Amino acid sequence: MNADVRARYEQRAAVLKSLAHATRLFIIDELSKEEHCVAELTEMVGADMSTVSKHLSVLKGAGLVRDEKRGAQVYYRLRVPCVLNFFGCVEDVIKADGEGGCSC
Amino acid sequence: MNADVRARYEQRAAVLKSLAHATRLFIIDELSKEEHCVAELTEMVGADMSTVSKHLSVLKGAGLVRDEKRGAQVYYRLRVPCVLNFFGCVEDVIKADGEGGCSC
DNA sequence: TGGTTATTTGGTAAAATAGCCAAATAGTAC
DNA sequence: GTACTATTTGGCTATTTTACCAAATAACCA
Numbered sequence: 545m546n547a548d549v550r551a552r553y554e555q556r557a558a559v560l561k562s563l564a565h566a567t568r569l570f571i572i573d574e575l576s577k578e579e580h581c582v583a584e585l586t587e588m589v590g591a592d593m594s595t596v597s598k599h600l601s602v603l604k605g606a607g608l609v610r611d612e613k614r615g616a617q618v619y620y621r622l623r624v625p626c627v628l629n630f631f632g633c634v635e636d637v638i639k640a641d642g643e644g645g646c647s648c
Numbered sequence: 649m650n651a652d653v654r655a656r657y658e659q660r661a662a663v664l665k666s667l668a669h670a671t672r673l674f675i676i677d678e679l680s681k682e683e684h685c686v687a688e689l690t691e692m693v694g695a696d697m698s699t700v701s702k703h704l705s706v707l708k709g710a711g712l713v714r715d716e717k718r719g720a721q722v723y724y725r726l727r728v729p730c731v732l733n734f735f736g737c738v739e740d741v742i743k744a745d746g747e748g749g750c751s752c
Numbered sequence: 753t754g755g756t757t758a759t760t761t762g763g764t765a766a767a768a769t770a771g772c773c774a775a776a777t778a779g780t781a782c
Numbered sequence: 783g784t785a786c787t788a789t790t791t792g793g794c795t796a797t798t799t800t801a802c803c804a805a806a807t808a809a810c811c812a
Contacts, residue, residue, distance in 0.1 A: 553670035561668040566657035616779045616788045720758045720809045
């Protein structure tokens with residue numbers, strides 16, 4: 545694996561890494577239904593607001609969510625709805641556990 | 649987010665976590681073309697064999713690859729080809745960078 | 753059996769990640 | 783302006799992940 549090839553995989557890995565956390569998956573799921581401000585997400589997640597804010601910053605850095613300041617609040621919404629397709633496939637992988645393969 | 653809900657997201661996150669590493673994405677990609685033994689993958693990746701073996705163990709633990717011992721070698725192959733669908737979507741996310749959204 | 757090859761496992765050090773608190777910033781309202 | 787609210791950032795510690803080396807295991811061959 546040479547340097548450019550590695551760089552390309554690192555880029556892909558960065559996107560997946562941003563998704564590889566239960567709280568961030570939950571946030572993505574919620575934002576797929578409707579936009580939310582940080583306080584709302586903090587309430588839903590049940591963690592410190594600074595923690596939630598950092599998770600959002602990770603998702604934003606990966607280009608998965610977009611933020612918009614409205615007054616004192618910052619509203620987040622899903623920028624790439626296709627990440628939801630991941631979930632279906634992840635479910636398939638989980639369901640395929642122990643079997644010969646998945647349904648896709 | 650109560651305990652069961654969190655558990656469900658943790659499970660999904662575990663699958664994504666197993667994919668969230670450049671070397672493991674590379675391995676998945678190579679295994680999607682044809683099966684390989686550890687020595688072959690080690691050569692392709694360019695890391696210590698023990699490192700590659702551990703990456704394979706992570707992928708196996710997540711149910712993404714299957715291993716089969718043939719003589720002294722252990723051959724790995726992709727168990728859930730649908731993970732390849734991820735890659736297309738990840739590419740879309742990367743391409744959508746800075747734009748209003750992705751193509752899916 | 754002993755020697756050689758292929759792979760995994762255990763140990764360890766370095767790096768990355770996650771969570772909370774406290775402080776800083778930005779906006780609103782008075 | 784001050785006071786108050788919403789959010790982000792910095793600092794710190796605990797946990798997890800990664801990669802290498804060395805040792806253990808398993809299978810082959812002479």
